[in-house]
Amino acid sequence: MSLLDATGAAFRLLFGGDPELWRIVFISLKVALLGLAIAALPGILAGYLLAMKRFRGRRALVVLTQSLLAFPTVVVGLVLYMLLSRHGPLGSLALLFTQNAMILGQAILVFPILVAYTLSAVQGADPRAHETAVSLGAGPLRAALTMLNETRFAVFAGVINGFGRAISEVGCALMIGGNIAGLTRNITTAIALETSKGEFAQGIALGMVLVVLALGVNLVMAMLQGEGGMK
Amino acid sequence: MRPLLRLDHLRKSYGERHLLDLDGLEIEAGHAYAVTGDNGAGKTTLLRILAGLEPGEIAGFEFRGVPLTHGRLPDNVRHDIVYVHQHPYLFHTTVVHNIGYGLAARGIDGAERRRLVEEAIAWAGVDHLRGLPPAKLSGGEKQRVALARARVLKPYLFLLDEPTANLDGEARGQAIALIRQLVQDNGSLLIACHDRELIELPGMRRFHLENGKLVEA
Numbered sequence: 001m002s003l004l005d006a007t008g009a010a011f012r013l014l015f016g017g018d019p020e021l022w023r024i025v026f027i028s029l030k031v032a033l034l035g036l037a038i039a040a041l042p043g044i045l046a047g048y049l050l051a052m053k054r055f056r057g058r059r060a061l062v063v064l065t066q067s068l069l070a071f072p073t074v075v076v077g078l079v080l081y082m083l084l085s086r087h088g089p090l091g092s093l094a095l096l097f098t099q100n101a102m103i104l105g106q107a108i109l110v111f112p113i114l115v116a117y118t119l120s121a122v123q124g125a126d127p128r129a130h131e132t133a134v135s136l137g138a139g140p141l142r143a144a145l146t147m148l149n150e151t152r153f154a155v156f157a158g159v160i161n162g163f164g165r166a167i168s169e170v171g172c173a174l175m176i177g178g179n180i181a182g183l184t185r186n187i188t189t190a191i192a193l194e195t196s197k198g199e200f201a202q203g204i205a206l207g208m209v210l211v212v213l214a215l216g217v218n219l220v221m222a223m224l225q226g227e228g229g230m231k
Numbered sequence: 232m233r234p235l236l237r238l239d240h241l242r243k244s245y246g247e248r249h250l251l252d253l254d255g256l257e258i259e260a261g262h263a264y265a266v267t268g269d270n271g272a273g274k275t276t277l278l279r280i281l282a283g284l285e286p287g288e289i290a291g292f293e294f295r296g297v298p299l300t301h302g303r304l305p306d307n308v309r310h311d312i313v314y315v316h317q318h319p320y321l322f323h324t325t326v327v328h329n330i331g332y333g334l335a336a337r338g339i340d341g342a343e344r345r346r347l348v349e350e351a352i353a354w355a356g357v358d359h360l361r362g363l364p365p366a367k368l369s370g371g372e373k374q375r376v377a378l379a380r381a382r383v384l385k386p387y388l389f390l391l392d393e394p395t396a397n398l399d400g401e402a403r404g405q406a407i408a409l410i411r412q413l414v415q416d417n418g419s420l421l422i423a424c425h426d427r428e429l430i431e432l433p434g435m436r437r438f439h440l441e442n443g444k445l446v447e448a
Contacts, residue, residue, distance in 0.1 A: 126320060128316050128318075128319075128320035129320055129322070131284050131314075131316070131320075132316070132319075132320045133322075133332075134283075134284070134309070135282055135284065135309075135312075135313055135314040135315075136313065136336055136380065136381075136384070137306070137309055137310045137333050137336040137337055137384070138332075138336045139306070139336070142335075142336055146322065146332075149323075149324070150322060150323055
């Protein structure tokens with residue numbers, strides 16, 4: 001099949017409502033969004049605390065977070081595989097090759113992004129913001145929520161970026177999801193499989209969905225940066 | 232009569248440099264005090280220490296007759312003292328939200344908060360600003376919103392850091408008029424300032440900071 005034929009077939013799959021293709025897209029979105037949702041609160045909280053508190057080992061945690069940003073997804077997948085495999089310490093949970101394992105993996109991948117963005121946003125915020133909140137009588141929780149609201153564009157950029165990483169990574173999803181059709185096959189693992197079989201049509205169709213999602217994510221980021229620049 | 236605020240010996244150093252070495256400070260309720268001094272004399276630092284925003288070595292601290300350990304101000308004291316920055320910071324929300332922020336922190340909600348906020352807006356003459364994003368306000372407008380935001384809380388003590396610095400003309404006059412009202416309403420104020428007109432407001436008492444010491448001017 002030529003590239004042109006494959007692309008034509010991809011469009012037919014996309015707009016013909018191919019149930020298998022759209023199920024793969026649905027699994028991708030579900031796993032990425034749930035992973036993001038699980039990581040959001042602890043990630044943003046950890047970033048805020050790292051920015052605001054001074055304690056022993058803080059510097060090491062900041063360096064660790066920055067290092068995790070560049071951590072290969074396949075290594076995260078490998079570690080999780082060993083933990084979740086039948087003879088691993090978490091084997092009894094029977095999570096390996098399930099969507100829940102993929103969600104856990106995505107949450108772990110997204111967590112350092114949320115920490116790093118929130119840390120950078122809060123650390124870079126005007127110090128008068130927190131002082132004003134405290135001086136007006138805000139307790140720690142209200143002051144924290146105020147700071148996150150003041151830096152909302154930068155923090156939300158972290159959320160968007162985290163979603164981008166979750167939806168587009170392949171290593172972790174492949175290793176702990178197992179690429180099981182209808183269950184753990186997502187966009188990236190399906191593209192890898194179809195390409196290896198020489199079946200380009202579905203790969204191209206899914207690739208187009210992924211590109212549209214990536215463009216959407218970047219569009220939202222650009223809009224947020226525009227909004228932030230309005231301040 | 233017991234002073235509103237009394238502190239015994241306050242010391243603040245940055246490395247080898249002793250910025251403040253005060254033997255004591257007393258502020259009586261219902262009086263306004265201007266703290267003058269050269270740039271870098273420690274006026275802002277003194278106010279920030281009293282607001283609990285910066286640590287300082289303090290031998291004894293008493294507020295409204297209650298002795299305190301001045302590590303972190305307890306909530307009830309933080310609610311009684313309001314500090315206003317030289318360049319006030321307004322949250323990126325709305326003017327109304329900014330003025331009501333401290334009330335919300337005190338659990339004052341609903342109709343009562345709206346009433347108090349409206350009263351403060353009218354007092355500061357900022358009604359025409361309510362629809363604007365705070366970032367778009369001028370320095371003078373921000374100062375007036377910040378003064379309204381502080382006054383609405385009816386604090387026992389206002390700490391104002393150079394409230395007219397970088398303001399000129401009408402904006403400066405409007406800020407001074409609001410501070411004059413606070414003084415006339417028997418508010419207790421400690422104001423770091425250079426502004427001659429502010430220092431010479433009727434009823435204003437004066438301190439001067441020099442070489443880390445506070446002397447009555």
